[in-house]
Amino acid sequence: MIQSTSAPSTPRATRGKFRPPALGDVQVGGFFGPRIDTIASVTARILLDRCVEAGMLDQIDPDRPGPGLRIPFQIGNSKCTTQMFWDSDLAKSIETAAYALYRKRDAELEARVDAIIDAYGRLQAEDGYLNSWYQRVDTKPRWSNLRDCHELYDAGHLIEAAVAYYQATGKRKFIDIMMRYADHIASVFGTEPGKQRGYCGHPEIELALVRLARATGERRFLQLARYFVDERGRQPHYFDAEAAVRGDDPADYHFMTYQYNQSHVPVREQRQVVGHAVRAAYLYSAMADIATEFADETLEPALEALWAHLTEKNLYVTGGFGPSPDNEGLTFDYDLPNDTAYQETCASVALIFWANRMLGLGPNARYADILERALYNGALTGLSLDGTRFFYDNPLESRGQHHRWIWHKCPCCPPNISRLVASIGLYLFGVADDEIAVHLYCDSTAELKLAAGTVRIVETTRYPHDGHVSLTLEAVPAAPFALSLRIPGWAHSAELLLNGEEVDVAAVTHDGYARVLRQWTAGDRVDLTLPMPVETVHAAPEVGADQGRVALQRGPLVYCLEEDDNGGKLNSLGLAATGGFVCEEVPDLGGVVRVTAAGWRETPAEPRALYSAMAPNRARAILSAVPYYAWDNRTPGEMLVWIRQEGM
């Protein structure tokens, strides 16, 4: 079983509160190390360069002439432009730079970021307000259109950037600016008399405020985050009211329904993932955070139902979601077209955020399996191997027209995937008072702080190229603690050795994690072996386009055929009904395990006919597949994930 469909077992609140490690706690090598190095040395600068080229510095720096409207109003009839959220694009680029600086000191990069922060310092209003669009371009009043204008969303990304930059450099200026702004926001929004009961059309500030609270220890930011989550979707509806104040007809809304921004009903009443994919997963991330931080069990029925709805009926095999470009989001159940799949890179990134936060209440493969699937496939494909080009939308089949962008008029994805990969160490572990969960396997060194003291773990593995993982606990506290190792859903068996002696995996595994609770000794070694045969994955019968076809998966990696290896017309190829797969590690594409398989190629009986009553001829062929994340890094051409299979 690839997709966990089991309901969660024991009430999770009993397992304690799991939080990600701090930025400095994990040093990443192995598979992700070179990707992070590329971001540190190449991508972080490129992101800033392209933000500058777009005109973003002209917008935020009050000492420069304003940029005016650089990107025409264009989003439907809503008089919106992606320029409204330039602050967020710049913020995610700064966040990426922060992780890059943590990876590798770079005085020039740091100076560039400091200069941007200085400009934000000069831009910030007396009362703490800070939004370059409203302060420098738009003449409409602040907070007059929360539904469409991304004002709080911008604030959220600036907060996340400030937290990261503070953690990476120790410099307080940016986080101080943003705490001041957050306090201003708290003075404007809330349930208290005289405050507006607003919230953002694009969720983001909620999860950012939780990060700010965790980084600063200031619980008031958690309260504000909880307000935004709780208020969403209540009646009378805020977006109706603010439209009326603007003199607009609330019904004249380009996206027709508030499902688009998940404010159609209060969050605790939501059961189906709807609307814009990124907005959805950012909101659910915040809901999970609030559930963890406040031990608020009233959010769990919604979160569990939403998770089930997404993963059981609306998730691509690559871990992305949202098939439609029209709303950048959901349509109807099992609508998972391949060649037109939107599956925005940001949606996979957002799903990783959500899954990661669902692990806050305890390790559970129900969430970690999806996190891993989204990370290695739908998200990672968004960044070229050389760190210079980006995918926005991610089809699972291309007839040769789909290629990476240098930049995009809505450049949300490039810094989003970059900040994720650059901070991937935060996702490897979950840390509770007396338990360490290993969610993802990657060669790394971690120093993780339990209540009783620090655990130093040296992890050695070539994962995901092979499934051997060795963990040595170089330093341990004097008290017992649990080490919970994820047994991925794709692994049909697992072997676990503790200091060379076999552990009964089935006996110690709960919710997909093998849990070893003991008094550890420095030098203890755990060896986990996860067999990685190539699997042929079948989709549920409701997914029409995938029937008669299989996806190839090895470990967490979904594979694809590329024209570069197989020639064109990839739908003329098929896999033999039986027959082994050959796996070979090759240096191409940054080092991948190439999968080859026996199959066939069809040629038409009537070569020039568009339609023919004569069946095509078949000849034997060898099919050659590479990981989906690595596609479109060579000669541009066709690509195919769901491959025909004989007898299917």
Add this chain to the structure above:
Amino acid sequence: MIQSTSAPSTPRATRGKFRPPALGDVQVGGFFGPRIDTIASVTARILLDRCVEAGMLDQIDPDRPGPGLRIPFQIGNSKCTTQMFWDSDLAKSIETAAYALYRKRDAELEARVDAIIDAYGRLQAEDGYLNSWYQRVDTKPRWSNLRDCHELYDAGHLIEAAVAYYQATGKRKFIDIMMRYADHIASVFGTEPGKQRGYCGHPEIELALVRLARATGERRFLQLARYFVDERGRQPHYFDAEAAVRGDDPADYHFMTYQYNQSHVPVREQRQVVGHAVRAAYLYSAMADIATEFADETLEPALEALWAHLTEKNLYVTGGFGPSPDNEGLTFDYDLPNDTAYQETCASVALIFWANRMLGLGPNARYADILERALYNGALTGLSLDGTRFFYDNPLESRGQHHRWIWHKCPCCPPNISRLVASIGLYLFGVADDEIAVHLYCDSTAELKLAAGTVRIVETTRYPHDGHVSLTLEAVPAAPFALSLRIPGWAHSAELLLNGEEVDVAAVTHDGYARVLRQWTAGDRVDLTLPMPVETVHAAPEVGADQGRVALQRGPLVYCLEEDDNGGKLNSLGLAATGGFVCEEVPDLGGVVRVTAAGWRETPAEPRALYSAMAPNRARAILSAVPYYAWDNRTPGEMLVWIRQEGM
């Protein structure tokens, strides 16, 4: 071979000029008879009712208060509304009513049409101008935006309606109005000094003027039609110039490129079908008319290349084209998705017009085969069996969400398919001075006028239910003439008897027509037998979505699976690799030949999993298919044309 890909053989101009029969020449029974009766008794009234409900009469009748803007500006950023072409919708509804009246006298219907014509008479300006949008709603100058505003397109449909109404009723009022308007148009547009060198963004008036010329014998309308065809796409570009006059930036065009309206280059330089599908085929129809009427061979290279490009790379198996809703037209070669196929009903109708006119230079199955494919499938599906509901876009796969409309904010398709079916007699035959071509087979009686006299043909057939066709020539002229019988491309063999004696079909067949030239005798009988086994049709390997699948075709009819017969999840079904088809004529759906076949149904190994490493289980099943044109006339549900096949 299903799709004719052969190049045209002998220069076609040698075969003479073939024109459709006149409206009164053919009495249709058989398959189409009941459909026409339904239009006459039901659809013609419904179309007028719905035009009235929409407000169209308020717009054309100067004695009523004007309707104002009833359909908001909405087409991209172009400040257009479908209300601009209400004249055309009403005109096609009048044209349908004309054919209905010819079929069955109906005083009430005729009085309603006369009242509309009277209103148009009152509306017509002193100088002959007639456009209800510009005269009654829009305040902008006439002829200020030919690119977007459909002014000449409206005129074209009114002309076609006037011709039909004159031919059906003998009343001259409408055709006189439209001749006056055509003369006014000729005074405004042309190459002479002082005239505007404009043409319409939506071709239509060109073919309408040819019809007007043929109906009236007035050659000046042919000249005007030729001017519009010749002028299109020349530089300096008229649409650039008129935009500048309006004060608009010509580059600020919602559809980006003049390929959208086929004015990107002069028509003789066009080689690829591009842009909006209906505009394209209407233009090519006019080009074929001009080629025929003026024996203009300079248009043929373009027409032949365009035909080949459409039929060899861009045609659905159902004879429709234009996959994309974005431009209601073409995208790139072999882009033929099934579940999102736009394949507008009007595009299939327009292709029938074009194919019909390509037959003007002589019978050739290269055109007639496509005409028949489009007629019985992509076009006919647009009209419900009861004549009350309509398809606008026509996917080849539906997951249950696609159903017929009562009406549409752009109601072009309902009267278009209705006028086509109601006038189908015009498409059965092509008539030259000394030759009759039988393009389509249908139970009918025809009186066709050759140079030497009239031929009366009584055709008896149950086509397309079976392939036996019997023609008795009840009256013949004293001079020899040729009877050319189409041998459809789908027929792998054909038997032809002349007065009971076998004719060597291969020996007399040229360009797909068996041609019998002789001195005929009254009472001569020709029997043609076309075997109709069920064929499995394979698509070229470039059409990715169709690989591993087949379409079922019997005679000219493409079949589909419907949920009503097969249960849901149609992509879980497949056809056995071998195994006969059972054909059974049933009374359902107005009388169809149902096709059943041995196959299987898959059920997932893990019922609730979205993805599974376990292959599904297969159980034997019988698949039951009905003609595509008849789908969505029962319980709403799924539909599928391209069916999985074992071993494919």
